[in-house]
Amino acid sequence: MSTVVAERWGTVVAMRTSGAPESGTARTRKTLQRDSIARVLRASERFRTAQEIHAQMMLDGEPVGLTTIYRHLQLFVDEGVVHTVQLDDRQTAYRWCGHSAHHHHLVCRNCGVSRELADEEFEARAAVVAEGQGFTELSHNFEVFGLCPTCQR
Amino acid sequence: MSTVVAERWGTVVAMRTSGAPESGTARTRKTLQRDSIARVLRASERFRTAQEIHAQMMLDGEPVGLTTIYRHLQLFVDEGVVHTVQLDDRQTAYRWCGHSAHHHHLVCRNCGVSRELADEEFEARAAVVAEGQGFTELSHNFEVFGLCPTCQR
DNA sequence: ATATCTGCAAAGACTTTGCAACCTT
DNA sequence: AAGGTTGCAAAGTCTTTGCAGATAT
Numbered sequence: 001m002s003t004v005v006a007e008r009w010g011t012v013v014a015m016r017t018s019g020a021p022e023s024g025t026a027r028t029r030k031t032l033q034r035d036s037i038a039r040v041l042r043a044s045e046r047f048r049t050a051q052e053i054h055a056q057m058m059l060d061g062e063p064v065g066l067t068t069i070y071r072h073l074q075l076f077v078d079e080g081v082v083h084t085v086q087l088d089d090r091q092t093a094y095r096w097c098g099h100s101a102h103h104h105h106l107v108c109r110n111c112g113v114s115r116e117l118a119d120e121e122f123e124a125r126a127a128v129v130a131e132g133q134g135f136t137e138l139s140h141n142f143e144v145f146g147l148c149p150t151c152q153r
Numbered sequence: 154m155s156t157v158v159a160e161r162w163g164t165v166v167a168m169r170t171s172g173a174p175e176s177g178t179a180r181t182r183k184t185l186q187r188d189s190i191a192r193v194l195r196a197s198e199r200f201r202t203a204q205e206i207h208a209q210m211m212l213d214g215e216p217v218g219l220t221t222i223y224r225h226l227q228l229f230v231d232e233g234v235v236h237t238v239q240l241d242d243r244q245t246a247y248r249w250c251g252h253s254a255h256h257h258h259l260v261c262r263n264c265g266v267s268r269e270l271a272d273e274e275f276e277a278r279a280a281v282v283a284e285g286q287g288f289t290e291l292s293h294n295f296e297v298f299g300l301c302p303t304c305q306r
Numbered sequence: 307a308t309a310t311c312t313g314c315a316a317a318g319a320c321t322t323t324g325c326a327a328c329c330t331t
Numbered sequence: 332a333a334g335g336t337t338g339c340a341a342a343g344t345c346t347t348t349g350c351a352g353a354t355a356t
Contacts, residue, residue: 009262010298065338086239106283109162130259135299142295145163146288218313
């Protein structure tokens with residue numbers, strides 16, 4: 001159903017069109033766990049790790065297995081509605097964006113709050129510089145970290 | 154000797170001045186292993202993982218423990234002469250740059266070969282966009298991946 | 307002579323997989 | 332009824348740490 005082409009250096013992800021199941025293939029089922037996870041993600045503009053999401057759900061009285069959380073996060077990422085950031089300590093943080101349009105993030109390194117950054121000039125320059133070196137099939141990572149207004153106090 | 158301030162979201166690394174030991178502190182010793190690792194890194198313009206470097210050294214008849222490789226890579230990073238990139242599969246890849254001036258990389262996702270990118274406009278735009286949102290103490294990640302001329306064939 | 311360096315073994319941390327019971331459709 | 336879903340336990344990976352013997356200065 002989903003086609004993810006992950007390569008060693010940089011990743012190329014083919015989005016999966018969640019609503020339109022392929023010929024004779026099963027659909028993703030609607031379950032309490034899936035809904036809970038989506039709700040928690042949508043409720044905050046922060047990047048959270050799977051473990052943090054799990055801990056919060058346990059506290060909130062919505063116990064969902066860590067395994068299930070990892071699985072749905074990956075499904076959401078495949079669908080393009082959740083975006084990720086690699087933390088320095090080798091963890092992956094997830095954030096609900098609700099759409100799969102290409103963009104980047106400005107992330108608070110203290111609390112994880114983030115804003116979306118969609119700057120066409122970045123994209124253009126990245127392409128120009130890379131193509132100037134003869135590289136093709138480009139993709140890129142770009143994240144800005146800083147202290148958000150709230151965490152500056 | 155080295156001061157590394159690693160925060161959860163994004164990293165702030167205080168360079169360590171390798172040549173000038175602090176008051177009464179010991180210096181890094183010159184050893185065969187350290188030299189071998191540095192030589193291997195300098196010999197290629199690629200980003201390599203610790204495990205790849207280890208494998209190559211074993212094949213090259215320069216057996217050095219994986220532990221030692223990890224330790225020296227970290228020392229080189231602290232000194233600023235080696236830069237890193239986080240791979241999608243959660244590994245860290247290292248590349249000898251020889252200097253600690255701020256820059257980014259254009260990396261071939263097939264073979265890891267890379268070119269340095271030093272584009273002041275990127276830096277400027279990143280700062281402007283982020284400050285416009287009220288964020289301070291900025292830092293950022295930026296890497297472009299693609300297929301190098303050689304790997305396109 | 308002594309503090310650092312090496313590297314094996316073991317520990318750590320996050321994430322993935324096997325599998326039997328469970329729940330949507 | 333059929334097949335996706337759940338979650339515990341176990342496995343997997345990369346990286347770090349403990350420690351005793353080896354080594355650079």
